Amino acid sequence: MLFWIKFAVKNVWRNKNRTILTLVPIIFGVFLFIISQSLLEGLNKESIENLINYETSSLKIVSKNFSIDEKRIDINDITFIVPEPVIDFLKNSSFVESFTYEIFFMGNLSDGLNRFPVIVKGIDFKTYKNTYLTFHNSYPRVENFKEGETFIGDEILRYLQVPPDSFFVVQSRTGSGTFDAFDVKYSGIISTGNPKVDRNTIFIDLNQARSFLNMPEKVSAVSIKLKKDISLYKFLKSFKQVISKYPQLKLVTWEDFTTEIKAIDSAKKSSSSILIFVILLIGAVGIANTIFLSIYERFKEIGTMRSIGTPNKIILLIFTLEGATIGFLGSLIGMFLGGLGSYYLYKVGIDFSSMIGNMDIGYPKNSLFRSDFNIFLILKAGFLGILFGILASFYPARRAVKENIIRIMK
Amino acid sequence: MKKYIFTILFLFYSFTIFSDDAKTIIQKVEKNLSVKNVIYKARMVVEENENKRSMDMIIYVKNEKNVYVEVLSSTDGNRSRFLKKDNSMWLFLPTAGRSVLIKGHMLKEGFMGSAFSYEDLSERRNLTDMYSIDLSEDDNSYILLMKAKVDDAPYKLKKSYIRKDVYLPYKEEIYSSSGRLLKEFFIKDYEKIKNIYFPKKIIMKDLLQSNNVTTIEYTQINLKDNLSDSYFTKTYLER
Numbered sequence: 001m002l003f004w005i006k007f008a009v010k011n012v013w014r015n016k017n018r019t020i021l022t023l024v025p026i027i028f029g030v031f032l033f034i035i036s037q038s039l040l041e042g043l044n045k046e047s048i049e050n051l052i053n054y055e056t057s058s059l060k061i062v063s064k065n066f067s068i069d070e071k072r073i074d075i076n077d078i079t080f081i082v083p084e085p086v087i088d089f090l091k092n093s094s095f096v097e098s099f100t101y102e103i104f105f106m107g108n109l110s111d112g113l114n115r116f117p118v119i120v121k122g123i124d125f126k127t128y129k130n131t132y133l134t135f136h137n138s139y140p141r142v143e144n145f146k147e148g149e150t151f152i153g154d155e156i157l158r159y160l161q162v163p164p165d166s167f168f169v170v171q172s173r174t175g176s177g178t179f180d181a182f183d184v185k186y187s188g189i190i191s192t193g194n195p196k197v198d199r200n201t202i203f204i205d206l207n208q209a210r211s212f213l214n215m216p217e218k219v220s221a222v223s224i225k226l227k228k229d230i231s232l233y234k235f236l237k238s239f240k241q242v243i244s245k246y247p248q249l250k251l252v253t254w255e256d257f258t259t260e261i262k263a264i265d266s267a268k269k270s271s272s273s274i275l276i277f278v279i280l281l282i283g284a285v286g287i288a289n290t291i292f293l294s295i296y297e298r299f300k301e302i303g304t305m306r307s308i309g310t311p312n313k314i315i316l317l318i319f320t321l322e323g324a325t326i327g328f329l330g331s332l333i334g335m336f337l338g339g340l341g342s343y344y345l346y347k348v349g350i351d352f353s354s355m356i357g358n359m360d361i362g363y364p365k366n367s368l369f370r371s372d373f374n375i376f377l378i379l380k381a382g383f384l385g386i387l388f389g390i391l392a393s394f395y396p397a398r399r400a401v402k403e404n405i406i407r408i409m410k
Numbered sequence: 411m412k413k414y415i416f417t418i419l420f421l422f423y424s425f426t427i428f429s430d431d432a433k434t435i436i437q438k439v440e441k442n443l444s445v446k447n448v449i450y451k452a453r454m455v456v457e458e459n460e461n462k463r464s465m466d467m468i469i470y471v472k473n474e475k476n477v478y479v480e481v482l483s484s485t486d487g488n489r490s491r492f493l494k495k496d497n498s499m500w501l502f503l504p505t506a507g508r509s510v511l512i513k514g515h516m517l518k519e520g521f522m523g524s525a526f527s528y529e530d531l532s533e534r535r536n537l538t539d540m541y542s543i544d545l546s547e548d549d550n551s552y553i554l555l556m557k558a559k560v561d562d563a564p565y566k567l568k569k570s571y572i573r574k575d576v577y578l579p580y581k582e583e584i585y586s587s588s589g590r591l592l593k594e595f596f597i598k599d600y601e602k603i604k605n606i607y608f609p610k611k612i613i614m615k616d617l618l619q620s621n622n623v624t625t626i627e628y629t630q631i632n633l634k635d636n637l638s639d640s641y642f643t644k645t646y647l648e649r
Contacts, residue, residue, distance in 0.1 A: 110618035114459075169590060171618055176561035177529075181586035181618075214561065 004314060008321035022290045023330040025283035026385050029276055030334025033381045036272040038342040038371035044265045045372050048258055050194040053133040056254040057223040058232060064250050068257055075105045075175055079218040080248060089242045095230040098130035101219040103209050107172035109202060111162050119201045120170055122209020131225045134197060138190045147205040150184040153198035154191040162186065175213040182212050283330065284392035287323050291396040295319065303405050312401040319397030320390055327389015331382040339378050345371035432545040435552050436537050438577035442607045447472050447637045451630035456524045457623045476642040490522060493647045499528060502647045509648055524624040525614040529564055550574055576600060576607040592617055603633050
């Protein structure tokens, strides 16, 4: 068997130029497969991290009227008073690292010249910092914040362009629907890398928000961060008994928020897979063509082999192995180049800001994309290249054994 | 002692007169502003930053409760129709081919993208029911300072400048509870029809943006004795 493998590999190099040309689309296809899939995988992973770190935490207690898909918020429908037993449970649970109250509503931020629609989040800065990473890159430190001051996403400031310590007007409706506004001093800037936060959220003190809305003690959500080694399932099981007593409340986990990300991810992966499949198909046609040419050039050699009793399956094997060798070589080079590219994108990333600007790409992610360096993905791409090589050479190889010996020996 | 009793009686008496005066003024203003059976033709111009769009509308109003608005033409191609019947409001979007019930927080949004909210157009409660009113005056106008006395009043604080001659406000200022001026409303022109002073040109300025002005000019006002109910049906809206 080893003899036939060596024989097939040597045959590949009988016509070097043709083989090299055949390799190109396979290399390109495998390279592109690794780069695109690892980028999408990285995007997906970072998006989920951004979601957990800046938007959802591990899970949230919300009103039963809360809907993830409903973009417009009616404050009266979604606010509630947190029952004491729920607070006690969260305080005493060994699974919970921290929890925080939030109240959010839609508003308009104005510097007197421009008006910008924003989500106003009323938070308790101290507990929010323990539950989310939002203020880890804030300036100044969150500990120095006072009521009446606000943290604003850096992307909003790019639009409004006002100096620190300026006053903004936040206009919205109170809980009972009255048109009203309040002043906030812009004292801090946040940059999370999550466009949903950086582009349209401002943070104010929980009590200031409650006082404006005229909703003392009410919250829109309680965000809960679980300890690292605690699974959602484990916590939900322990919390079920407490929360089930309050039918007006429900729990939503970070996984519930990922439906949109998963859908976009799946659509993007499918479309890029189609493109890569086409490239690999071109590669496969190239391999089939190369094997065909090789067979026609070596008709007499094949005839001789068959005349002296070489079994058809060996001839089939030789040509299939030739195709597989081209697929393997192409894949190997593609894997190497793809691996290098993927590693570079994993470490450095690629900035698409000039292409996408402020466009909403559907992911809670800024324009710097990093890939996920995954060795299994690289092996998968290599395997795909070899598979295409084998499949592409199988039909021409069958032609070699189906031909009439007398005709090919003439 | 007599002096104190006299002072208290005087204060009570002057308060009563003062209060009646404010009430009378408001009643006269509301008489002008509360719409009867009317067909208007109007042009609304919405200016926002450097964008400007306009729309020509026909408006049918019957007994305040029923309003039908149809956009006849607009610079952005919008041909929406709007129906307010009793306490319900619908918006018909020809592109979607169906009508949407406007409720809850949607009422707070701008009427067809303007600085007027649906609520501004649909509010039917008397001002005295919603606001506690302080009256003062200068040579040409009464000045009403209105502070919300119910939780769900449309505005926290507003100041209305009423013309003494025609009992129409020529200016209204809307403030936040902290006293910041947020919106300005003007009636620039009016027309007297059968002893009622109709506003002809109204302007709403949103002061949170440097150039956000909505102007409505009534080009035709036809006061009718009666209007057919068929205009105020969903069938007519969705026709």
